[in-house]
Amino acid sequence: MGACVEYEEQASLHAAGALEGEEATRFLSHLESCAACRAEVASTQELLGRVALPPQTPVEVRAQEGLGARTLSAWRREQTRRWMGRRALSSLAAVAAVVTLMLGPSALERFRAPRTTVPDTARTVDTRDDVDAETLAAFEAWAGLEPLEDDGSEYGSGSGSGSDDELPWDGEDDAMDGDFNLGEAL
Structure with missing residues (x-):
């Protein structure tokens, strides 16, 4: 009922x-x-x-007493932190705007200025003209290559025989010389 x-x-x-x-x-x-x-x-x-609920313990009573004040102060700290972040961001945006206004016109002039083109003939350079025949032959001898062309240099006849008498130094004389020092050779 x-x-x-x-x-x-x-x-x-x-x-x-x-x-x-x-x-x-x-x-x-x-x-x-x-x-x-x-x-x-x-x-x-x-x-x-x-x-x-059971009655509150003294610890729970103390925790509840300051709960409102602690919550309010935490909320205020969070709002202050957010405000400072927004303020810093707006200051950075203002600085960027000023820099853009100061540098913008000169940058635009660079884009609007006519570009001069360099003719293709000036860009191509024959590297073999810059290197003299003696340097090229010395490089080929150092690298142990056969000469690329028969230039009549002192390092070879162009036949590619590869004999030791064509080299500018004679290895046997240096090895038999009493003043030979291994440190000087390295």
Whole structure:
């Protein structure tokens, strides 16, 4: 059996201790005459007693005392940090705008200026004209290559025979010389 339909909500509120004023007085006068509503209030009070939180410990009480102030100060610090970040970003944007305004016209003039082109004939240079025949022959001898062309230099006849008498030094004389020093050869 449940509470009266018109007093169901008041029964739950009264059991939770949330019913106040004139409404509480009217419900208490009805509660004296209605056994079904008294049973509903007792049942709801028992249920709420089972799910009620235990009393707070002193540590929990101290933690809750400063909770509002700590939360507000943390929120203010976060807002200040965000404001400083936005301020730094806007300052950087202002500096970039000033630099762009100062350097922009000169940069635009560089793009608008006509470009001079260098003719292709000036770009091509024959590298063999820059190197004299004697240097080229010395390089070929150093690299141990056969001469690329017969230029009549002192390092070879162009036949590619590769004999030792064509070289500018004679290895046998240096090896037999008593003053030969290995450190000088390296």
